[in-house]
Amino acid sequence: MRMVDIIEKKRDGLELTKEEIQFVIEGYTNGDIPEYQMSALAMAIFFKDMSTAERAELTMSMVKSGDQIDLSAVEGIKVDKHSTGGVGDKTTIALAPLVAALGVPVAKMSGRGLGHTGGTIDKLEAIPGFSVEIETDKFIELVNKNKLAVVGQTGNLTPADKKLYGLRDVTATVNSIPLIASSIMSKKIASGADAIVLDVKTGSGAFMKELDQSKELAKAMVEIGNSLGRNTMAIISDMNQPLGLTVGNALEVKEAIDMLRGEGPEDLRELCLTLGSQMVYLANQASSVQEARQKLEEVISSGKALETLKTFIEAQNGDPSIVDDPEKLPKAKHLIEVKAKESGSVSAIVADKIGTAAMLLGAGRATKESEIDLAVGLVLNKKIGDKVEAGDSIVTLHSNNEDVQNVIDMVLNAYSITSENVEKPTLIYDEIH
Ligand code: URA
Numbered sequence: 001m002r003m004v005d006i007i008e009k010k011r012d013g014l015e016l017t018k019e020e021i022q023f024v025i026e027g028y029t030n031g032d033i034p035e036y037q038m039s040a041l042a043m044a045i046f047f048k049d050m051s052t053a054e055r056a057e058l059t060m061s062m063v064k065s066g067d068q069i070d071l072s073a074v075e076g077i078k079v080d081k082h083s084t085g086g087v088g089d090k091t092t093i094a095l096a097p098l099v100a101a102l103g104v105p106v107a108k109m110s111g112r113g114l115g116h117t118g119g120t121i122d123k124l125e126a127i128p129g130f131s132v133e134i135e136t137d138k139f140i141e142l143v144n145k146n147k148l149a150v151v152g153q154t155g156n157l158t159p160a161d162k163k164l165y166g167l168r169d170v171t172a173t174v175n176s177i178p179l180i181a182s183s184i185m186s187k188k189i190a191s192g193a194d195a196i197v198l199d200v201k202t203g204s205g206a207f208m209k210e211l212d213q214s215k216e217l218a219k220a221m222v223e224i225g226n227s228l229g230r231n232t233m234a235i236i237s238d239m240n241q242p243l244g245l246t247v248g249n250a251l252e253v254k255e256a257i258d259m260l261r262g263e264g265p266e267d268l269r270e271l272c273l274t275l276g277s278q279m280v281y282l283a284n285q286a287s288s289v290q291e292a293r294q295k296l297e298e299v300i301s302s303g304k305a306l307e308t309l310k311t312f313i314e315a316q317n318g319d320p321s322i323v324d325d326p327e328k329l330p331k332a333k334h335l336i337e338v339k340a341k342e343s344g345s346v347s348a349i350v351a352d353k354i355g356t357a358a359m360l361l362g363a364g365r366a367t368k369e370s371e372i373d374l375a376v377g378l379v380l381n382k383k384i385g386d387k388v389e390a391g392d393s394i395v396t397l398h399s400n401n402e403d404v405q406n407v408i409d410m411v412l413n414a415y416s417i418t419s420e421n422v423e424k425p426t427l428i429y430d431e432i433h
Pocket of ligand 1: 180181183
């Protein structure tokens, strides 16, 4: 087989065979296929697309390029949740104990944040003592015992995707549905999921800004998952503004605890209940999505979800008393109010800019090597649709530095205020099966 013939075939819009896709991914991973040929193929895929069968084959070839996590020793159906990323997305911290409280095993591998988006691992490390460095045996033991454990990304998972993603980044081929869908799904499948619930974000702060594109991506991932024998569904949710009211590691942990206590912002609660009921249903712990939702509401009001969170924190060496006393979480020295310059209704909050403002305060990483400050971040006092008077605080900055004029400017720039009435945005746009 020759790579040049495969590039030519895709350039002409023909379907690649399973053997050809395997040849490409194996050769590219081990260095036999050079970057320039892989770039040409990525661009041909960008323009000519891939069939469902090709997408599934590309996904599986990338899964097989490295280690796969064997979760067969975990009892029950392992349902993973994946979000395409957003600002203030602390869903996993609330959702994982919420569904685990109903006996759904959650064996989660999570990442750190980079740039304007945060990572679940960083957020969990805001809990004093909490450790994500656990050996695989211990990880499985904890999931079987407590139904929940979270580890940092370990091992050599999907090296083909890692290499190809780096190449796509510099060859203008990131934004291709078959390439994004296979990249995300390969990581989910290599991490051992039996079933997958996807939270595909849409809007100004999302990877996919338009609803049509978000639906197309969701559909592509659901098709790949289902064709590879993993029961998969997707929710399309809003990212036209940050989720909830907080952005920043310790602040987001506190908001997730509030949600499990039955308090906190409505959008976070609704998203957790929507995704959670799909997870519980796919794990066969309820006979319908409606019943699953009812059961989730019950574990919130009975306090069982909060107890599950405490057990999880303790099992990973964290201090569980922060659940009853979140004041013990790291706290910033200064609270600085960002005040509205005009009166009206909030019509837009550009999530990327709020994420960047949090990063400037030290909550996120500018580069992979940056140290982060777990205490700092922002609290949004006004969201889209809220009325505001000039001089009202729209955002409270939690900072360890008093000189934050650049952050204040960034926040003011992220907010648009209009004299007209503004409706609150839709949170859940669609579900794809
Ligand atoms: N996230 C991924 O993991 N892969 C992509 O291709 C895009 C976003």
